[in-house]
Amino acid sequence: MRRERLLGRSLFREHADVEVERAGPWLVPVGQATDAPERIFSLVGDRPAVVVWSCDAGEPALYRHLRSLNLVQIPVWAAAGASTPPENGVEAPAETVLFRHWDPRVLGALMPVLDAGQFIRIVGPASEITYWAEDYGGLKRVIADPDWRGAGGGLLSIRGEQIALLGDRRVQASRRRIMNFLRTSVPEHASSRSDSELYQDVVRYEASARAVGLSSERSFGKWAHLMAMSGEAIAVRDGSAHRYLTTAPGHPDDKLEMLIAEMIAVGRRAEQGA
Known part of the structure; x- marks a missing residue:
């Protein structure tokens, strides 16, 4: 970010691995300069790495919120890479994993499968979230309802049936990418x-x-x-x-x-x- 003269704060601050902290994600205020958005996109290039958060409560509140989203709980079988639960029917314990809330592809896949409580937990103090989810319909705007109550603390948790829905959405997105590839190649x-x-x-x-x-x-x-x-x-x-x-x-x-x-x-x- 120094190359583009941008100020920001790492959402992985105080991570044990300095290189992991340096690599991001970062919260970068777009109001620091009139050309900040252009410089941000110049830095990112074509990588899917920009999610725009609007938060009337201010940058400190948004920073605290985003830091609280870095981890998410999912079933152990999902953390191991499976797309469906084991056939024994036993409810698996949850495992805490990294949640890439700064990746438009993740939000594009996830947001439509959430229930109201999970949805509010992700939005938090923000009034709007905007991102480009190419594989999920392009530009997306998530607008908070002013009547929503603030979600409680604790880790966001994604249930097993939602993991299965995510798998279906990712398969569909993969097939659309291959369709586009065939139309070109x-x-x-x-x-x-x-x-x-x-x-x-x-x-x-x-x-x-x-x-x-x-x-x-x-x-x-x-x-x-x-x-x-x-x-x-x-x-x-x-x-x-x-x-x-x-x-x-x-x-x-x-x-x-x-x-x-x-x-x-x-x-x-x-x-x-x-």
Whole structure:
């Protein structure tokens, strides 16, 4: 922030790791200079790292509130990375984890699944929260009702059924990102498809990707590209690509990268020999 001549306070102040504290998040008042918003966005670039809070109660009140949101309680199974609870039906204890309330993607996914008490707990003394959640409909404004009563203290807690809803919303967002990628990378295929048709394509490509062991969104997107380019021939079960991904040693995500690199190399050799 020194480069952009901005003053701010770390929301991780007194963190045991100085580098973690330095890396943010920070509360940066936009009223410190007329061009502060421009400088903030210049510093952030295209990273999803800006949430704008309006708080008539003043900066000290907002700072205390945001510091109180740094942690959240979620079920242990969710903290371990699962999207659904264990099948034994036993209510799992909660675990305290970091809450990235400064990330527009997190707020874009989370805010619609909250109940009234949770919603008020996040808004706190603010009158408005604004953020750009590209994967969840773009610009979002959360406006506080003047009649709301202040929420009590304590950690924000997210319930198991809300975690499941978050998982559904993130899957939808991932599929929309892959749709946008296909419209750019394979326009000859995507331009002839309606949003509904392309969405169904992406769902089908995703199922095919999982069938060969792929697991990351990055791999899903690349597999979707190959599926669209090949008319889905890449997924033929007795084909060389399917055999390589499902039987050769190594993780399928890594093998897909090597497969694509080899396909590019073959294409270049063919061009040079033409």
